[in-house]
Amino acid sequence: MIQQVVFAIVLLGFSYFIARRIGPISKGIQLGKQTPLTGDSSARWKNVLLIAFGQKKMFKRLVPAVLHFFIYAGFLIINLEVLEFIIDGLAGTHRFFAPFLGSIYPVLMNVFEFLAVAVLLSCVFFLIRRNVLKIPRFWSAEMTSWPRLDANTILVVEIVLMLAILTMNATDQLLQSRDAHYTATGSLFFSSFLMPVFENLETGSLIVIERFAWWFHIVGILGFALYVTYSKHLHIFMAFPNTYYARLEPKGQIHNMPVVTQEVKSMLGLAEASTPTEPGRFGAKDVNDLARINLIAAFACTECGRCTSECPANLTGKKLSPRKIMMDTRDRVEEVMKNDGKLDDGKSLLGDYITKEEINACTSCNACVEACPVMINPLDIILELRRYVAMEESGSPASWNSMFQNIETNFAPWKFSPSDRFNWAKD
Amino acid sequence: MGTRAVQTPRSSPAAIWSLKNLDDMNVPTLAELSAKGESPEILFWVGCAGSFDDRYKRVTKAFVKILNALEIKFGVLGTEESCTGDPARRAGNEFLFQMQAMSNIQVLNGYGVKRIVTACPHCFNTLKNEYPELGGNYEVIHHATFLQQLINEGKIKLKDGHAFKGKKITFHDSCYLGRANNIYEAPREVLEALDVDLVEMKRCRTTGLCCGAGGAQMFKDAEKGKKEINTDRTEEALATGATTIAVACPFCMTMITDGVKTKERETDVNVKDLAELIAEANGL
Numbered sequence: 107m108i109q110q111v112v113f114a115i116v117l118l119g120f121s122y123f124i125a126r127r128i129g130p131i132s133k134g135i136q137l138g139k140q141t142p143l144t145g146d147s148s149a150r151w152k153n154v155l156l157i158a159f160g161q162k163k164m165f166k167r168l169v170p171a172v173l174h175f176f177i178y179a180g181f182l183i184i185n186l187e188v189l190e191f192i193i194d195g196l197a198g199t200h201r202f203f204a205p206f207l208g209s210i211y212p213v214l215m216n217v218f219e220f221l222a223v224a225v226l227l228s229c230v231f232f233l234i235r236r237n238v239l240k241i242p243r244f245w246s247a248e249m250t251s252w253p254r255l256d257a258n259t260i261l262v263v264e265i266v267l268m269l270a271i272l273t274m275n276a277t278d279q280l281l282q283s284r285d286a287h288y289t290a291t292g293s294l295f296f297s298s299f300l301m302p303v304f305e306n307l308e309t310g311s312l313i314v315i316e317r318f319a320w321w322f323h324i325v326g327i328l329g330f331a332l333y334v335t336y337s338k339h340l341h342i343f344m345a346f347p348n349t350y351y352a353r354l355e356p357k358g359q360i361h362n363m364p365v366v367t368q369e370v371k372s373m374l375g376l377a378e379a380s381t382p383t384e385p386g387r388f389g390a391k392d393v394n395d396l397a398r399i400n401l402i403a404a405f406a407c408t409e410c411g412r413c414t415s416e417c418p419a420n421l422t423g424k425k426l427s428p429r430k431i432m433m434d435t436r437d438r439v440e441e442v443m444k445n446d447g448k449l450d451d452g453k454s455l456l457g458d459y460i461t462k463e464e465i466n467a468c469t470s471c472n473a474c475v476e477a478c479p480v481m482i483n484p485l486d487i488i489l490e491l492r493r494y495v496a497m498e499e500s501g502s503p504a505s506w507n508s509m510f511q512n513i514e515t516n517f518a519p520w521k522f523s524p525s526d527r528f529n530w531a532k533d
Numbered sequence: 534m535g536t537r538a539v540q541t542p543r544s545s546p547a548a549i550w551s552l553k554n555l556d557d558m559n560v561p562t563l564a565e566l567s568a569k570g571e572s573p574e575i576l577f578w579v580g581c582a583g584s585f586d587d588r589y590k591r592v593t594k595a596f597v598k599i600l601n602a603l604e605i606k607f608g609v610l611g612t613e614e615s616c617t618g619d620p621a622r623r624a625g626n627e628f629l630f631q632m633q634a635m636s637n638i639q640v641l642n643g644y645g646v647k648r649i650v651t652a653c654p655h656c657f658n659t660l661k662n663e664y665p666e667l668g669g670n671y672e673v674i675h676h677a678t679f680l681q682q683l684i685n686e687g688k689i690k691l692k693d694g695h696a697f698k699g700k701k702i703t704f705h706d707s708c709y710l711g712r713a714n715n716i717y718e719a720p721r722e723v724l725e726a727l728d729v730d731l732v733e734m735k736r737c738r739t740t741g742l743c744c745g746a747g748g749a750q751m752f753k754d755a756e757k758g759k760k761e762i763n764t765d766r767t768e769e770a771l772a773t774g775a776t777t778i779a780v781a782c783p784f785c786m787t788m789i790t791d792g793v794k795t796k797e798r799e800t801d802v803n804v805k806d807l808a809e810l811i812a813e814a815n816g817l
Contacts, residue, residue, distance in 0.1 A: 492625030
């Protein structure tokens with residue numbers, strides 16, 4: 107009975123703290139501007155199914171894709187077991203589903219165990235890739251101590267949680283022949299290898315270990331769920347809305363600014379000059395100037411760095427890193443939310459987080475957009491920042507200002523006379 | 534702007550489609566055509582580089598020669614053409630972009646233009662994807678696709694024995710053709726029709742490395758870094774052992790040509806546009 111009460115308190119406590127994180131994150135995203143959704147929703151759902159749920163773009167790199175797939179499948183399927191944990195915890199039962207599922211139950215448990223082992227090994231491989239093989243994209247400039255610690259923490263926690271499941275099942279199987287409370291599960295393949303470690307222990311000690319593993323696993327999962335809301339690991343949820351809201355237009359198309367269209371039309375005498383309502387800012391200086399999808403994307407980024415590893419600017423030693431653009435955007439949103447949503451703290455995304463040198467290095471080649479497994483578009487943010495610099499600050503590089511001038515006066519980006527444009531046919 | 538001598542294999546036995554080989558180009562403007570009450574099948578949008586850059590003017594001419602040889606009824610805007618606004622938009626100057634776009638759309642709609650072909654992927658992307666929202670709706674085709682269609686329709690026939698047959702050629706994907714618009718196969722089919730030994734770089738198609746000029750980088754110096762992007766890309770192209778690097782974009786043409794010069798390989802490695810390869814292979 108005490109166990110049930112304690113469990114209920116623990117469950118409520120974690121639920122409360124997790125729920126308390128949802129508010130700031132969703133308010134943070136709502137700092138962004140609402141933009142109209144184009145295209146039909148079936149194309150959007152297709153992206154959710156193929157790219158988020160089906161992991162299609164992950165498989166552009168096979169090794170991490172397979173390892174990631176085990177962890178992903180493990181996450182989806184092993185979490186079914188969490189439901190049983192919660193029922194058992196609240197009702198004081200043990201393996202609540204076993205009698206209902208009969209002979210299916212051991213099959214399911216063996217599948218869970220297989221996945222647990224697969225997750226465990228995948229996490230070990232991932233730790234090796236990061237820390238021993240030191241794959242460069244995990245060590246580039248923006249991968250400072252916190253992002254690296256975050257990544258390693260996630261992997262270690264997942265390994266420990268899987269070990270807890272296997273320990274629990276091993277001791278549970280030993281207890282089934284000693285204590286009637288322990289429902290028969292049939293033989294569980296993977297955890298049976300751990301049974302020799304525990305088989306000489308007394309029943310009392312076994313119960314302590316089994317209970318400890320059970321509690322460790324469920325409290326670990328709840329704690330991890332709370333941690334996720336502070337971590338890059340939030341991609342496990344945000345990848346889904348991100349693929350839904352991601353743009354459907356060809357990658358080369360930059361979205362239009364209707365405010366500008368109105369003004370240009372009136373300048374050319376194509377439309378009546380409208381009395382301008384509060385025009386707002388051209389382009390983006392801070393996160394509230396960006397679209398909500400840009401901010402969803404910032405929370406969907408798990409810092410894998412595939413974008414940066416294919417960025418021509420980054421590859422040739424320039425400061426620009428598309429991953430850093432996303433990390434900075436998220437950090438700035440989190441900072442604003444810590445200030446109760448106030449943006450007037452003397453800081454802004456452009457300047458304090460992202461420098462002009464970074465955005466000026468972009469070739470708009472879309473390699474980052476193509477590389478992202480969950481359809482994040484760092485280029486969109488870069489272009490909005492450039493718009494602010496060009497139109498609000500007139501702060502573009504001098505040679506771009508000359509190019510602008512050439513287009514205005516000669517209708518070509520170079521200094522050639524427009525009357526010479528057709529000379530090529532006469533040479 | 535890089536310039537480089539090209540060999541024009543006029544003596545090539547690979548005489549081509551059975552049409553006349555025009556030494557004088559016939560380039561009617563839409564103004565002339567409409568004065569005669571004619572309207573062309575297609576507008577050839579030359580673009581700023583195609584009009585002003587010495588190297589890319591040769592591509593413009595090669596493409597015109599193909600159009601002439603096939604007796605395709607086309608027209609150009611001549612001095613009425615103006616920058617699409619692509620570099621202005623990508624550098625953040627939305628006002629300037631829309632000014633350019635709207636005045637171009639006025640001209641294009643004024644002539645009732647329906648189809649446009651261009652040899653510049655940046656013009657192609659802007660005309661095709663960004664003009665419709667501002668009132669310019671046209672069927673826009675990049676010349677790689679246009680040439681591929683002509684080959685598929687049997688209008689361009691390539692006979693044996695031309696200068697590029699069996700030669701090792703690699704194709705450098707333009708970002709604004711490839712990732713921006715998912716056109717990867719058309720340029721390769723053109724090269725395959727030439728029966729060349731097409732060798733791919735490791736980074737090709739969706740993972741093709743930019744030449745370094747997109748996003749208005751063409752019009753400024755690169756930011757501080759360890760290496761120039763075009764040098765990196767050119768090294769990769771040279772590593773294939775290709776003697777010709779095929780491109781389909783004026784900016785890529787400049788960047789890769791400069792890269793080849795940096796690597797001091799201009800004597801044994803050519804950078805050529807698809808239209809030039811087709812024209813030269815046919816002795817045009």
